[in-house]
Amino acid sequence: MTTPVCTGASRAVAASAVHRRYPSFSSYVRARGPVLLRTARSLTANPSDAEDLLQTALTKTYVAWERIEDHRALDGYVRRALVNTRTSQWRKRKVDEFACEELPEREAAPAPDPAERQSLHDAMWRAVLKLPDRQRAMVVLRYYEDLSEVQTAEVLGVSVGTVKSAVSRALRKLREDPELSPVR
Numbered sequence: 001m002t003t004p005v006c007t008g009a010s011r012a013v014a015a016s017a018v019h020r021r022y023p024s025f026s027s028y029v030r031a032r033g034p035v036l037l038r039t040a041r042s043l044t045a046n047p048s049d050a051e052d053l054l055q056t057a058l059t060k061t062y063v064a065w066e067r068i069e070d071h072r073a074l075d076g077y078v079r080r081a082l083v084n085t086r087t088s089q090w091r092k093r094k095v096d097e098f099a100c101e102e103l104p105e106r107e108a109a110p111a112p113d114p115a116e117r118q119s120l121h122d123a124m125w126r127a128v129l130k131l132p133d134r135q136r137a138m139v140v141l142r143y144y145e146d147l148s149e150v151q152t153a154e155v156l157g158v159s160v161g162t163v164k165s166a167v168s169r170a171l172r173k174l175r176e177d178p179e180l181s182p183v184r
Contacts, residue, residue, distance in 0.1 A: 039082055
């Protein structure tokens with residue numbers, strides 16, 4: 001389907017016909033056009049799309065010109081036409097979908113080997129058991145029981161700073177444990 005394109009002569013004829021039929025519409029567009037164009041530009045990202053949007057809204061306004069009772073509220077009418085037109089364009093936007101013979105399946109991540117996982121779990125517990133009692137208690141409460149530093153401090157009856165420093169030392173010892181080196 002082709003869209004007819006107005007030439008300069010036919011545009012002038014169309015403009016004069018509009019001017020003769022509704023001279024107040026022509027003067028309104030000349031006076032308020034730049035302000036309405038700024039509104040249209042705020043609704044679209046592309047200046048060309050904003051011009052098209054304004055043209056469509058003004059066409060709707062022209063068609064309803066005789067029905068508009070209060071011409072002092074024309075800006076609101078045209079702004080509402082701009083917003084409604086933009087919303088309709090957004091809803092009707094084309095989404096490109098392409099059919100293909102095979103669905104693109106994601107490759108499944110290989111499941112961890114249960115034996116390796118159990119081996120790591122055992123190595124971690126052996127390393128935690130090597131920690132001094134107080135550090136071990138803090139690490140277990142913080143990371144296995146998922147308590148906050150404040151909650152851990154309350155359970156053990158120590159300050160939050162003590163929990164922070166003891167857990168920091170314990171984690172450093174766990175990082176240095178030779179049994180856990182394959183994990184790093």
